[in-house]
Amino acid sequence: MRLIIVGTGGMAKNQAEHFVRIPGVEIVGAVDTDATRLAAFADVFDIKNRFSSLDEALAWGEFDAATNVTPDKAHHPTTLPLLAAGKHVLCEKPLAENYDKALEMTEAAERAGVVNMVNLTYRNVAQLQKAREMVISGEIGTVKHVEASYLQSWLVSRAWGDWRSESKWLWRLSTGHGSNGVLGDIGIHILDFAAYGAATDIDHVFARLKTFNKAPEERIGEYTLDANDSFSMSVDFANGALGVVHASRWATGHLNELKLRIYGERGGLEVNHSPNGSELRACLGDDTETATWKVIEVPPVLTNYQRFADAVMTGSPQDPSFRHAANLQRVLDLAMVTETERRELKV
Numbered sequence: 001m002r003l004i005i006v007g008t009g010g011m012a013k014n015q016a017e018h019f020v021r022i023p024g025v026e027i028v029g030a031v032d033t034d035a036t037r038l039a040a041f042a043d044v045f046d047i048k049n050r051f052s053s054l055d056e057a058l059a060w061g062e063f064d065a066a067t068n069v070t071p072d073k074a075h076h077p078t079t080l081p082l083l084a085a086g087k088h089v090l091c092e093k094p095l096a097e098n099y100d101k102a103l104e105m106t107e108a109a110e111r112a113g114v115v116n117m118v119n120l121t122y123r124n125v126a127q128l129q130k131a132r133e134m135v136i137s138g139e140i141g142t143v144k145h146v147e148a149s150y151l152q153s154w155l156v157s158r159a160w161g162d163w164r165s166e167s168k169w170l171w172r173l174s175t176g177h178g179s180n181g182v183l184g185d186i187g188i189h190i191l192d193f194a195a196y197g198a199a200t201d202i203d204h205v206f207a208r209l210k211t212f213n214k215a216p217e218e219r220i221g222e223y224t225l226d227a228n229d230s231f232s233m234s235v236d237f238a239n240g241a242l243g244v245v246h247a248s249r250w251a252t253g254h255l256n257e258l259k260l261r262i263y264g265e266r267g268g269l270e271v272n273h274s275p276n277g278s279e280l281r282a283c284l285g286d287d288t289e290t291a292t293w294k295v296i297e298v299p300p301v302l303t304n305y306q307r308f309a310d311a312v313m314t315g316s317p318q319d320p321s322f323r324h325a326a327n328l329q330r331v332l333d334l335a336m337v338t339e340t341e342r343r344e345l346k347v
Helices: 010-019 035-044 054-060 072-084 099-112 126-136 167-173 181-198 304-314 322-341
Strands: 002-006 026-031 049-051 065-068 088-092 116-119 143-152 202-210 230-237 242-248 256-264 267-274 277-284 294-296
Touching: 002 010, 002 054, 010 026, 010 035, 010 065, 010 304, 026 035, 026 054, 035 049, 049 054, 054 072, 065 072, 065 304, 072 088, 072 099, 088 304, 099 116, 099 322, 116 304, 116 322, 126 181, 126 256, 126 267, 126 277, 143 181, 143 230, 167 181, 181 202, 181 230, 181 242, 181 256, 181 267, 181 322, 202 322, 230 322
Parallel strands: 002 026, 002 065, 026 049, 065 088, 088 116, 143 242
Antiparallel strands: 143 256, 202 230, 230 242, 256 267, 267 277, 277 294
C-alpha cells in the first residue's frame, strides 16, 4: 500500500510511527501548507515526495491511500477530493464539523467504493474489544446501565504544554478556529467507547455543556475562548439501557483517562484506560453476591492502522467506518441542540 499523509502536525507523527512498522506499507508522500513543518516531518520519516497542497499530490497521483490528519474543519474539504480520485482514506476524528458534512463524506466514500475508516483510536484498546465480546456473548446478561467518562487535565496543568501560549491547544478552545470544544474533540471518543463496549447504539440524548472563564474577556491573541470545556450527557440506548456520559478538560489529576462501566442483569464490566495502561475487570457469577471484581487478562488486538492497511490490501472493509462516525456526529450535533432547547432529542 502506497500511503500519503495529509497534514503533518503532532498526530501525523504518531500515525507515521505506526504505519512504518506495518509490512507492505510505504509512506510515499506528505502534504502540508506549512513548508517548515512539512520539511521537518518528511526528514524524520525519509519521505521524498513533499507537496504544499493536496491538489499537487492528486496531480502526482502515485499513491493508493491517504491518512487525513488535518485539523477538524479541514477534514471535509480535503477528504472529498481524495474520494473523488478513488483513494482509500483513513480520516482522523471527528469525521467532520457537523452531521451534514459527515454524511456527505460518507455517501461520497460509499459511491466511490473505497475503504473508508475513521481513527477512533480507543478501538485499539484490547480490553474494550474484550468487554464488547463478553456483552455480545451474554456473559453479563442484558445491559441495563452504562457509565462512561473521559477526563483530561490540560487546562489545569502543563503536562502536555502550556495551552495559554501554544496554538495546538488554543484552537481547540475556539469555535472560530473550527473547534466544537470538548464535546467535539473527545466526546466522539467516549460516545464510541460507551456504545461500542456496550454493543448497542445511542437513540436518545440530553446534554449540558459548559464553557468556563479562562482569560480576560475570554480571548488570547486571535483566539476567542468560547468552545465548551465540559459536558454531561444522559442517553438512552437502543436496547433499553440508560447511560450517563461526561467529559472535561478540568479534571485535575487525570491526564487522559477513559472509564466505562457496563452493568447487566447477571454481572458487570469495567474498562479503565490511561497513559499507564488498560485494565478490564469483571464481577460475574457467584462474585456478584460478594461484589468481588477480578481482572481479566486480554491479549493485544490489531490497531486501526493495521486494520486500515489490511482492508486496503485485501479489499475487505473494516470498522469504524465513515457511516459509523457520521452517526456519532449526529449524536454530538443533537447534544448541542439539547443544550440550547433544554429538551431530550431522538437520534
